[in-house]
Amino acid sequence: MTKNKHENSNKIYVLLLIFMGLISSVNISAQEYEYEIGGMTGISTYMGDANKNNPFMSPNFAMGVVLRYNRNFRWAYKANFVVGGVSGDTRKSGNVFPNGQNTSFSRTFYEVGGQIEYNFFHYSDKYQYLGTRRFSPYIFTGLGMTIGSGEETFMGMNLPLGIGLKYKWKDRLNLGFEFSFRKLFGDSFDVTKKTGGLSLDDPYKIESSFFKNKDWYLLTMFSVTWDFGVRSKSCVDSLY
Template identity: 60%
Template sequence: MNTFLFRRVFYLVFLLVGSCWAGRAQEYKYEIGGMVGGSYYMGDLNKNAFFKGLNPSLGVVFRYTPNFRWAVKTDLLWGRVSGSTDGMENFFPNGATASFDRNFFELGGQMEFNFMPYSDKFAYLNTKRFSPYVFMGLGVTVAPGNQTFASLNIPLGIGVKYKIINRLNLGCEFSFRKLFGDSFDVTDGNNGFLNNPYGVASSAFKNKDWYSLLMFSVTWDFGPRCQPCNNRFSNGVY
């Protein structure tokens, strides 16, 4: 292949790849909005009952969207969790009883993957205004009180998002938060035995508390990416 033809092919491939890469970017870089929903606890006072003791939760969310498939999300959440031995089928040693009720705050970040290329534009790229997604990340949970609890958490969840109109998104997601502590349900000395009620040795991933969130969100897109200017006389310059 001679040099002239090689250059032509190279430029053509470069333009095609560049066009595809640019075309796969979202129209807007960022999303911001609010979330509202419910939170509940899973631990010694609730082993496996989904949505038992559901309490309110709310927060704010911010996303950076580099393309149709991926998003980087940051959230700041407040929630409430509670639990009690009332109605439990299993019993603690010596017939001990306990209950708790506390607020918590979370600051976290997650990576999201959309199963569909998410956008209400660029139909030639087979984009969809509806998409399910999965996410995973890392966060910090703090629950103030007489005995303050603080721990890293690992969020893992699924969700769906729908773009109602350009720039306006609705979302719903369900997630588990894995904590690295067993005192999320310990608020005072009366239920301190919940740190290890059965005397079973624990590890980083065993006998630790969890909490879950079911959240509904509304977000607004902003930060448009550079758009080609079609004005020949922009700023009064030819």
């Protein structure tokens, strides 16, 4: 009898351990994280006087790092650093320049910036009772600084405007894709030489404005990010 009671108590103890382990795993999987960090890679292209119509002409390699703060299921703030290349050739642009001149350029640029994102769905793989989804399209805008290398360097602010799609592949692991325009506050992004030949800095000698004679570059990027920074349970209700 004593032996049976001892065996039964052992079984109960094992069951309790299993139950506690299950509860613990549920608590871990239910954790929500505030931050993401990761990398991104893709292509960068240029639009300006040497390319007016084709957003994917002369693609160059681009890569970067990203840090995101998820304020709630809808809104996020993102900081990024990107290195990429741009190039152009007026002979491919379809434009006619003064005196029939043509030129080409190529340069590496460095960007640091910040954006605010709006998710169309409540983005999370937790709290399904709040209507969350593992994926969401999003839009974003912000402000950044761009520096371009070359004999004639470039430095100026940029205004990012973009769309994207994020997907929580596994717990704490996110996959992303985004396409964005970077509108530059300047017209010399495609000027890499100090002298000689056609200058793409206002080649038609037309008075410049924000909407005219300004250069752009575009980023088409894939990203992988990792969640960190456990959010306190008292903040869960504020995520919605």
